[in-house]
Amino acid sequence: MSPRSLLAALFLFQLGAASLTATEVVWPTSMDRTTIHTPEDYLQATISENPFSGSYGMVREEGQRFHEGVDIRPTSHNPAGEPLDQVFSAMDGKIAYLNNATNGPYGKYVVITHPQAELLVYTLYAHLAKIEPSLKTGDAILRGKPLGLMGRTSAGAAPITPDRAHLHFEVGLILSTGFETWYAAQPENRKSPNLHSLWNGQNLMGMDPMLVLSRTRANLLDAVRSQTAVVSVTMRTTRPPDFVKRYPMLVSGDVERAAGWRVDFAWQGMPIRWTALEPGNALLPSTRWQLYAIDQSARKLLTSRKMITPDAKHPGEILTQNVEILLSGAR
Numbered sequence: 001m002s003p004r005s006l007l008a009a010l011f012l013f014q015l016g017a018a019s020l021t022a023t024e025v026v027w028p029t030s031m032d033r034t035t036i037h038t039p040e041d042y043l044q045a046t047i048s049e050n051p052f053s054g055s056y057g058m059v060r061e062e063g064q065r066f067h068e069g070v071d072i073r074p075t076s077h078n079p080a081g082e083p084l085d086q087v088f089s090a091m092d093g094k095i096a097y098l099n100n101a102t103n104g105p106y107g108k109y110v111v112i113t114h115p116q117a118e119l120l121v122y123t124l125y126a127h128l129a130k131i132e133p134s135l136k137t138g139d140a141i142l143r144g145k146p147l148g149l150m151g152r153t154s155a156g157a158a159p160i161t162p163d164r165a166h167l168h169f170e171v172g173l174i175l176s177t178g179f180e181t182w183y184a185a186q187p188e189n190r191k192s193p194n195l196h197s198l199w200n201g202q203n204l205m206g207m208d209p210m211l212v213l214s215r216t217r218a219n220l221l222d223a224v225r226s227q228t229a230v231v232s233v234t235m236r237t238t239r240p241p242d243f244v245k246r247y248p249m250l251v252s253g254d255v256e257r258a259a260g261w262r263v264d265f266a267w268q269g270m271p272i273r274w275t276a277l278e279p280g281n282a283l284l285p286s287t288r289w290q291l292y293a294i295d296q297s298a299r300k301l302l303t304s305r306k307m308i309t310p311d312a313k314h315p316g317e318i319l320t321q322n323v324e325i326l327l328s329g330a331r
C-alpha cells in the first residue's frame with residue numbers, strides 16, 4: 001500500500017471509529033437548539049455584562065477565575081421576572097444526587113451519571129428554582145426528561161439577581177470515591193463539613209460543555225481525549241487510584257503490576273491520560289508524587305488556573321488538590 005493510500009485508509013478508519021459509537025445529546029433547557037447560531041444566543045453574562053463570562057474557562061475576574069461550566073440563559077419569564085424555562089437531562093443516565101437546599105454556590109442542583117456513554121461522565125444542573133419532586137436518587141432518567149425549573153438559587157458570595165437567572169451546566173469526570181476522607185482531613189474544612197458526599201464540586205472535574213452540547217450525538221471519550229495534555233505528574237502507589245478502574249479507556253500499561261503512574265492533565269486539571277509505571281521504572285518519584293513536566297506554551301494559563309506556581313517549578317493549589325483527591329481513592 002502506498003503511503004498515500006495508507007493515509008487515506010487511516011483517515012477512513014478514524015471516521016469509522018468516530019461514528020461507531022455516539023451518545024444522543026439534547027439541549028438541557030427549553031431553548032430551541034435550532035435558534036442557536038452564536039454563543040451570545042445562549043450565554044448568560046455575569047454582572048460584568050460580557051457575554052463570554054458565561055462560557056467555560058478562565059472567563060471570570062479578568063481571566064483569573066475559572067468557570068467550570070456554561071451558563072445558559074432563560075427564554076421566557078413570568079410577570080415577576082423569574083425564568084419559566086425547564087431544565088432537562090442532556091443524555092440518558094441515572095440520578096446520582098439531588099440537592100434540594102440552597103446551601104452552597106450551586107444552590108439547588110442535580111447530578112446525573114451516564115453509564116451508557118463511552119465513559120462514565122457526570123452532568124450537573126445548578127441554581128434550579130425547583131427540582132422535580134418525582135425524581136429519586138438511583139432512578140434511571142432518559143435524555144430530555146425534566147429535572148426542574150431554571151432559577152438562581154445559590155449561597156455564593158454574590159446572590160444571582162433575577163435578570164441573571166440561568167442554568168449552570170457541567171459535564172466531566174468523577175475524581176475519586178475517597179473524596180469524603182480527603183475532604184474531612186483538610187484543616188481548612190474543619191468548620192465547613194462536606195454537605196454533598198461525592199457530588200461536591202471539588203470532586204467533579206468539568207471540561208468544556210460545548211464539546212458535548214454543540215452536537216446532537218457526541219462521543220464522550222473522544223471529547224475527553226480531544227483535550228491537550230499540558231502538565232504531567234508522576235506518583236508512587238501500588239494500590240491503583242479508583243479513577244483508573246472507573247476510566248480504563250484513559251489508561252495504558254499493566255494496572256496489576258503498576259508501582260506508580262505518570263498522569264497527564266489537561267490545563268484545567270482533568271487527568272486525561274494515565275501510564276502505569278512498573279517497579280524499577282526510573283520515572284517513579286522518590287516522594288509520593290511530584291511535578292514531572294509542563295508544556296511551556298501553556299504556562300500562563302496553567303499559572304492563572306493555579307495548576308503550577310508562577311515560577312513554573314512547583315505544583316499549584318489546584319493540581320495539588322486534584323492529585324491528593326485522586327490518591328485518596330488509592331485503597
Ligand SMILES: [Zn+2]
Pocket residue numbers: 067069070071167168169
Ligand atoms: Zn456557571
